[in-house]
Each structure stands twice: as C-alpha cells, then as structure tokens.
Amino acid sequence: GAGVSQSPRYKVAKRGQDVALRCDPISGHVSLFWYQQALGQGPEFLTYFQNEAQLDKSGLPSDRFFAERPEGSVSTLKIQRTQQEDSAVYLCASSGYSGANVLTFGAGSRLTVL
Amino acid sequence: QQPVQSPQAVILREGEDAVINCSSSKALYSVHWYRQKHGEAPVFLMILLKGGEQKGHDKISASFNEKKQQSSLYLTASQLSYSGTYFCGTVTSYGKLTFGQGTILTVHP
Numbered sequence: 329g330a331g332v333s334q335s336p337r338y339k340v341a342k343r344g345q346d347v348a349l350r351c352d353p354i355s356g357h358v359s360l361f362w363y364q365q366a367l368g369q370g371p372e373f374l375t376y377f378q379n380e381a382q383l384d385k386s387g388l389p390s391d392r393f394f395a396e397r398p399e400g401s402v403s404t405l406k407i408q409r410t411q412q413e414d415s416a417v418y419l420c421a422s423s424g425y426s427g428a429n430v431l432t433f434g435a436g437s438r439l440t441v442l
Numbered sequence: 443q444q445p446v447q448s449p450q451a452v453i454l455r456e457g458e459d460a461v462i463n464c465s466s467s468k469a470l471y472s473v474h475w476y477r478q479k480h481g482e483a484p485v486f487l488m489i490l491l492k493g494g495e496q497k498g499h500d501k502i503s504a505s506f507n508e509k510k511q512q513s514s515l516y517l518t519a520s521q522l523s524y525s526g527t528y529f530c531g532t533v534t535s536y537g538k539l540t541f542g543q544g545t546i547l548t549v550h551p
Binding site for chain 1: 484485489540542543544
C-alpha cells in the first residue's frame with residue numbers, strides 16, 4: 329500500500345484480556361519497528377525486524393509482549409493479560425533499508441486498558 | 443539510553459527563529475529528526491549520518507557534532523505549520539532508533 333497501515337486504530341480491553349495489534353508496512357520494506365508512545369512522551373522502542381528475523385527485542389517491557397513477522401511483511405504485536413500500564417499508542421514504522429534509516433510511521437493503535 | 447532534548451517547550455510568533463538541542467551520553471552512528479502533530483504519526487524531517495554534517499529542509503536545518511554527541515535543529519522564520527512536537531532519534535547500535543522526550547513547538551500568528 330501507499331503507507332503503513334495499522335489496525336485496529338482504537339482498542340479498549342479489560343484488564344487481563346489479550347490483544348493483537350496488526351501492522352501492514354509499505355510493500356517491499358525490509359525493516360519494521362514497533363514503538364510504544366505514552367501520552368506526552370516520545371516513542372519508546374519495543375522491537376525491530378529485518379524481513380522475518382527479529383533482530384532486537386530489547387524494548388519489550390515484559391514476557392507478556394510478543395511480536396512476530398512470519399513472512400517478512402505483516403507484523404503482529406500481541407499483549408497477553410493486559411495491564412492498565414499497557415495503555416498507550418502503539419506505533420509501527422517501516423523502512424526500505426536495513427537498520428534504522430528513514431522511517432515511515434503508521435497512524436498507530438491506541439490501546440486503553442480498563 | 444534516551445537522548446535528552448532541550449528545551450521542553452518553545453513558544454514563537456510567526457517569523458521568529460528557534461533552536462532545539464539533542465544530546466546523548468553514548469557515541470552516535472546517526473541522528474534523526476521527526477515532527478509529530480497532535481494525534482498524528484511522527485513524520486521524518488532529516489537524518490544526519492556524519493559528524494559535522496548539516497542538512498537543510500526548506501527553512502529547517504540541522505547539525506551533528508559527533509565528538510560532542512550532540513545535534514541541533516534550527517527553525518528559521520517559523521511558520522504556523524511548524525507547530526508540533528519535535529523528536530530527535532539517535533542510533534547507538536544497529537537497528538535501534540531511540541527517541542528523546544520531545545520538544546513542543548507552538549507558533550502563534
């Protein structure tokens with residue numbers, strides 16, 4: 329597609345529920361990043377994929393967070409047993425280059441955990 | 443390690459200039475600058491790959507002092523459209539772009 333597409337745009341979950349957030353990067357982009365952005369803060373790095381390989385997952389806050397990109401295109405960020413502190417906007421970004429280069433961000437998925 | 447931006451907020455009148463600074467405690471491979479408007483995705487402004495490199499984009503330019511591990515973003519003759527939150531991002535290891543906490547820029551008529 330023309331840009332990075334994320335779904336759902338808004339998600340309300342009850343504490344303890346599992347959620348899955350989807351990212352469709354720009355076609356052909358090899359690098360894909362997930363960031364978490366709390367209100368009034370900068371995006372915080374979660375994880376990075378180069379094609380289907382997850383090269384860095386050092387930013388995932390706990391083992392409740394899991395990301396995958398099985399075929400090197402669409403990626404899913406899964407959060408298990410959601411907690412209130414997981415409430416944030418989850419941003420996906422892709423790049424046509426390896427590593428951190430010019431990133432195109434999606435509009436984000438806003439997660440609210442009640 | 444998150445880069446540190448200063449100032450946290452700037453208020454300008456149209457036509458005024460501003461400088462936003464970004465510093466890191468670690469050696470940097472590159473520095474990136476993004477602008478985010480309220481409720482929207484961050485948008486790429488520029489990337490600086492070499493120490494001392496300066497780049498320009500319309501009336502927005504940036505410099506990168508590799509030795510001092512610092513970068514500055516210069517906004518000249520500001521326009522209303524410049525309003526938003528500016529983030530610097532630093533790359534200290536392959537693939538990991540770490541953003542600062544942001545600088546809120548408000549331009550008034």
